[in-house]
Amino acid sequence: MKGMKCRCGFATVSEKAKCPRCGRIMKPAEWPDEAKVLSFSELHVVPEGTEDPYNLVLVEIGKKGPKIPCWTSGKMKENDEVTIIDRDGKYFCTPRTELTETSSKLNR
Numbered sequence: 001m002k003g004m005k006c007r008c009g010f011a012t013v014s015e016k017a018k019c020p021r022c023g024r025i026m027k028p029a030e031w032p033d034e035a036k037v038l039s040f041s042e043l044h045v046v047p048e049g050t051e052d053p054y055n056l057v058l059v060e061i062g063k064k065g066p067k068i069p070c071w072t073s074g075k076m077k078e079n080d081e082v083t084i085i086d087r088d089g090k091y092f093c094t095p096r097t098e099l100t101e102t103s104s105k106l107n108r
C-alpha cells in the first residue's frame with residue numbers, strides 16, 4: 001500500500017506532504033501488506049454495514065513502518081503476523097493462515 005516516510009523515521013499510510021513530527025518534506029513510500037500486531041482490543045460495538053463482531057487491532061507494517069488501526073473479526077494477540085486488506089480506505093487485517101477463507105468472505 002502507498003504511504004509516506006520521513007528521514008526522522010516517521011511513517012504513515014496517509015498522503016501528507018510534511019512530516020507532523022519534524023516538519024520536513026516526506027517522501028512517497030510503498031509499504032508491504034504484511035504487518036505485526038502491537039495491541040488488540042475486543043469491541044462489542046459493531047460498525048455499520050458489518051454483520052460480524054469486529055475488533056480493533058493496532059498493527060505495525062513491515063519493519064519500522066507505519067502503525068495503523070485495523071478491523072478484524074478474529075481474535076489476535078501481540079506479535080501475531082497479519083495481512084492488511086485495504087477496503088475503501090478502511091483497513092482490515094486477517095491472520096496469515098486464514099487469509100484465503102477470510103478474503104472470500106469479505107468479497108461475498
Ligand SMILES: [Zn+2]
Binds near residue numbers: 007
Ligand atoms: Zn520527520
